[in-house]
Amino acid sequence: xxxxxxxxxxxxxxxGFPASQITNAATPSxxxxxxxxxxQQTGGYTTYEWAFQRTPSVIVYSDGLTISEVPYxxxxxxxxxxxxxxxxxxxxxxxxVLAGAIKVKLxxxxxxxxxxMITDLTDTNVIAQQSPRAARTSxxxxxxxxxxxxxPAKSSARKLASRFIEKVENFSxxxxxxxxxxxxxxxxxxxxxxxxxxxxxxxxxxxxxxxKPLNTNRICQEMSTLENSRFNALLPKLNQASRFTSGGQTxxxxxxxxxxxxxxxAGIIR
Numbered sequence: 312x313x314x315x316x317x318x319x320x321x322x323x324x325x326x327g328f329p330a331s332q333i334t335n336a337a338t339p340s341x342x343x344x345x346x347x348x349x350x351q352q353t354g355g356y357t358t359y360e361w362a363f364q365r366t367p368s369v370i371v372y373s374d375g376l377t378i379s380e381v382p383y384x385x386x387x388x389x390x391x392x393x394x395x396x397x398x399x400x401x402x403x404x405x406x407x408v409l410a411g412a413i414k415v416k417l418x419x420x421x422x423x424x425x426x427x428m429i430t431d432l433t434d435t436n437v438i439a440q441q442s443p444r445a446a447r448t449s450x451x452x453x454x455x456x457x458x459x460x461x462x463p464a465k466s467s468a469r470k471l472a473s474r475f476i477e478k479v480e481n482f483s484x485x486x487x488x489x490x491x492x493x494x495x496x497x498x499x500x501x502x503x504x505x506x507x508x509x510x511x512x513x514x515x516x517x518x519x520x521x522x523k524p525l526n527t528n529r530i531c532q533e534m535s536t537l538e539n540s541r542f543n544a545l546l547p548k549l550n551q552a553s554r555f556t557s558g559g560q561t562x563x564x565x566x567x568x569x570x571x572x573x574x575x576x577a578g579i580i581r
Contacts, residue, residue, distance in 0.1 A: 346372060370572070424453070432454040435455040519557035
């Protein structure tokens with residue numbers, strides 16, 4: 312049987328990041344930090360669990376911290392139980408990102424992006440805030456990237472918006488001028504949901520480490536400080552086939568990290 316490594320580091324090496332550049336950097340302590348720019352997929356035809364696990368594809372904080380999700384996972388099952396994230400800290404990039412967002416209309420909630428004639432795709436939600444006292448703007452673009460049936464002006468605007476978001480996600484040199492490489496961001500706080508699940512040939516079953524029994528109420532659950540500590544210790548050993556026992560039954564976890572600006576279940580976007 313082929314042994315599968317599912318740690319963040321192995322994933323990043325598979326994606327082409329040299330091992331020498333993959334380091335764990337601590338997130339700086341917030342000092343009046345707020346979200347300056349955020350993009351996330353929501354909605355669409357998908358499972359409740361998959362929707363729960365979706366996170367922002369990129370977040371730019373006012374102090375220059377950018378956290379971006381690695382968009383690919385290994386195709387070999389079982390892959391990592393959670394996505395991998397990269398971070399880069401560059402205060403000067405914040406104004407460049409916001410200026411770019413303004414230029415491509417991503418701070419204008421009244422802009423008409425059109426409505427492609429296609430169903431069940433996701434919305435791209437964008438949040439931006441230009442200063443501590445400025446109002447936060449929020450907008451949603453349906454089926455971004457699927458715009459062939461729209462008039463040329465709307466199609467062009469959507470392409471520009473999509474390319475800009477990709478530049479922020481990829482730490483483009485147009486926006487991030489320092490030569491330092493993005494490094495691994497390691498979440499430490501988590502929320503989860505549980506579902507009854509069968510084991511498969513790759514499954515390792517462990518006792519549930521939480522203080523409350525698992526249940527299938529599809530309600531976001533916040534891990535306590537102790538549970539976060541236990542989960543973080545287990546994380547390098549977990550993958551999509553991992554199972555837990557609770558109440559005499561076998562469970563699969565859907566896990567989502569909490570980002571620096573998120574305090575718990577109530578604050579996450581779905």
